[in-house]
Amino acid sequence: GENVEQHPSTLSVQEGDSAVIKCTYSDSASNYFPWYKQELGKGPQLIIDIRSNVGEKKDQRIAVTLNKTAKHFSLHITETQPEDSAVYFCAAVGGNKLTFGGGTRVLVKP
Amino acid sequence: KAGVTQTPRYLIKTRGQQVTLSCSPISGHRSVSWYQQTPGQGLQFLFEYFSETQRNKGNFPGRFSGRQFSNSRSEMNVSTLELGDSALYLCASSLGDWTYEQYFGPGTRLTVT
Numbered sequence: 001g002e003n004v005e006q007h008p009s010t011l012s013v014q015e016g017d018s019a020v021i022k023c024t025y026s027d028s029a030s031n032y033f034p035w036y037k038q039e040l041g042k043g044p045q046l047i048i049d050i051r052s053n054v055g056e057k058k059d060q061r062i063a064v065t066l067n068k069t070a071k072h073f074s075l076h077i078t079e080t081q082p083e084d085s086a087v088y089f090c091a092a093v094g095g096n097k098l099t100f101g102g103g104t105r106v107l108v109k110p
Numbered sequence: 111k112a113g114v115t116q117t118p119r120y121l122i123k124t125r126g127q128q129v130t131l132s133c134s135p136i137s138g139h140r141s142v143s144w145y146q147q148t149p150g151q152g153l154q155f156l157f158e159y160f161s162e163t164q165r166n167k168g169n170f171p172g173r174f175s176g177r178q179f180s181n182s183r184s185e186m187n188v189s190t191l192e193l194g195d196s197a198l199y200l201c202a203s204s205l206g207d208w209t210y211e212q213y214f215g216p217g218t219r220l221t222v223t
Contacts, residue, residue, distance in 0.1 A: 041216075097155045100154075
């Protein structure tokens with residue numbers, strides 16, 4: 001089955017700096033890669049996604065890149081703000097199910 | 111549009127009991143998936159229902175079961191609860207195909223004592 005690895009597990013950045021989270025996946029048939037943000041006491045919130053026919057997608061301060069050949073994808077957050085502090089999960093859809101990475105706890109220091 | 115709702119939000123049960131959790135998807139969404147979230151194992155897929163049929167299943171024992179009703183609302187049941195079943199149970203809904211976006215509810219926090 002699909003296996004998704006996510007790094008780093010924790011990330012501390014200064015407000016205004018950029019944050020980058022990287023994920024690799026194992027199933028070359030996976031074709032949809034969403035990213036979720038989970039705040040304390042809440043369910044994961046979809047923040048951006050990318051499909052296998054696209055190499056990059058941007059939404060304001062958030063961007064995601066996908067390298068199908070290397071089977072990895074990344075989340076980039078620019079100009080980080082304190083409200084970006086949360087746990088971020090990458091995921092991959094393969095075999096008709098969503099497989100999540102282990103999560104990255106992001107702390108934005110003011 | 112209202113989001114995914116889950117009831118109850120918190121639940122405390124004793125080992126050996128059974129529990130039923132409920133999920134109401136976003137209006138118009140026909141697929142409901144369930145996930146278990148624990149600090150040790152992360153987010154793990156339990157099963158997915160589409161048009162009242164289980165379409166896909168994760169690697170969980172038969173004590174975990176679910177169903178979906180004609181209005182797309184879903185329930186999951188865990189029988190003979192074990193301490194290790196303590197977790198946040200999340201449901202997510204989508205329009206249908208796996209390439210559609212999945213939207214999560216707030217979860218039900220189950221504690222087994």
